[in-house]
Amino acid sequence: MNLSFSLYRLQTIDTQRQKITQRIAQIEAELAADEAIQACLKVKEQAEKNLKQAQSELRDVAQQTAAKRMKLELNQNQLFGGKIRNPKDLQDLQSEADFLGKSIQELEDQQIEAMLELEAAQQALEEAEQTYKDCLSNRATQGSLLLGEKHRLENDLAGLNAQREALIKTLPTDVLAHYESLLKTKAGKAVAAIIEESCEACGMTISPADMQAARSPNILAHCKTCGRILYKA
Ligand SMILES: [Zn+2]
Incomplete structure (x- = not known):
């Protein structure tokens, strides 16, 4: 068994594992981050608030109108009831009736405006609810695609882990420890392959003696520049 070849294979497996692990982390982050949904939800909640506001405004105007109408009724009863005969009092009652009539007219205008606002708020809420629903279903589609990819990657990773387990059993423990520590620091x-007499990782030219060493089945040669284990096919 050629030591540097085994380590090169191990490196190939580990590089693939790193890529897969990174992608899985990315997918998990994407699945966790639901900014689009949050934004749609905010719009919907604001629309709900606006609707409540419009409802309470309409209620207020209606209550005020009812109160003025009651006052006017009372006024009319007094004005035409026959009990009050004093001209000054009757005149006061008439002025009050005029004033109340005007107020009621104004309030009725306000009521129409409030009704229109309420209608607009209801429509805005319906739209916001639909957008939110669409948002959720888009998210679900995208989410299921991502989950599918994640499952495939996890399967691939399990296969690579099995290959790795089998391979490291063939390596001396000190060699494996050396490899693992380089993996962390580099x-x-x-492990770097020698491609056209250069280290594939740092690009430096490898001396003929090191090339020779890299081919040896039992010795590990290292790149003098980057310190990685060299492998020559
Ligand atoms: Zn190098």
Whole structure:
């Protein structure tokens, strides 16, 4: 068994595992972040608030109108009831009746406006609810695609892990420990192939003696520049 070849295979497996692990983390982050849904939800909640506001405004105007109408009724009863005969009092009652009539007219105008606002608020809420529903169903479609990809990646990763387990059993423990520590210190790449007499990782030219060593089945050669284990096919 050629040591550097085994380590090179191990490196290939580990590089694939790193890529898969990264992608799985990315997918999990995407599944967790639901900014679009939050934004739609905010619009819907605001529309609900606006509707409540419009309802309470309409209620207020209606109550005020009813109160003025009651006052006017009372006024009319007094004015035409025959009990009050004093001209000054009757005149006061008439002025009050005029004033109340005007107020009622104004309030009725306000009531129509409030009704229109309420209608608009109801429509805005219906639209916001629909948008929110669409948002959720889009999210569900995208989410299921991402989940599918994640399952495939997890299967691939399980296969790679099994290959890795089998491979590391063939390696001496000190060699494996050396590889693992390089993997940590060299940004996930412990083994570099020699391609056209250069280290594939750092690009430096490898001396003929190191090339020779890299081919040996029992010795591990290292790149003098980046320190990685060299592998020559
Ligand atoms: Zn190098």
